Amino acid sequence: MTKFLFFLRGRFWLLALKIVALAFVGAMLLVQIPEIRYRLGPKGPVVISEPGELSLEKFPKATFVMVQGKPDFGNAFVYRRYGLSYTYFNLESFGMRLVIRTHRAVNPEWRQLDRFVGKLRPFRYQPFHYRIRDIYRERFGAAVPADAFFLALDDVPRLSGWQVGAVAFAALLWIAMFYLFFIFRGWKKFKG
Secondary structure (H helix, E strand, O other), rough: HHHHHHHHHHHHHHHHHHHHHHHHHHHHHHHHHHHHHHOOOOOOEEOOHHHHHHOOOOOOEEEHHHHOOOOEEEEEEEEEOOOOOEEEEOOOEEEEEEEEEEEEOHHHHHHHEEEEEEEEEEHHHHHOOHHHHHHHHHHHOOOOOOOOEEEEEEOOOOHHHHHHHHHHHHHHHHHHHHHHHHHOOOOOOOOO
C-alpha cells in the first residue's frame, strides 16, 4: 500500500510540474498577443487634442495616437532601470492624466514641440506603473489618477521579426510539450 501511495505522490508532482511548464509557456504567449495586436493595428495615429477625449471606454487597449499639447517639465524626472534611462513628463493641458515617457534626452528645444506620437495605453497596464506612481508622489507630491494614461513616445506599430519568431516559438513549444506530456505514450517498436 505504501508503494502505491508513493507512486501516486510521484505522479502527482510530475503532473503538477507539467502543468506549471505549460502555464509558463502559455503566459509567454498571452503577454505577446496584445503587443502583436498593436503592431498589426492601424498605421495612422488617432489624434487627441484635448483631455476630454481620453477615456478608458475609447482607449481600453494600446492605440497608436498623436497627442497635441505643450510639454510640462515641472514634474519631469529620469527613471533608470536595467541599464536603461527614460524621461517622464506631462503635458500642460492634460496634467497627471497623461504620463509621457521618452528614451531620448530631453533638451530645451522640446519646449517648442506641440505634437507627441506613440503608443497610448491605460497607465495601470504599463510595466512598473506602481514605481512611477511612487516617484511622482515622493518627489512632487503629485498623484497619478486611476483613469490616467501612459504614452510611450516613438513606439509606432511596426511588426518585428523577433516578435513573430517569439510568438511562433512559444506556440510550437506549447503544442510540443502538450503532445509529449499528455498524448505521446512511448515509441512503438517495429517488428522486422
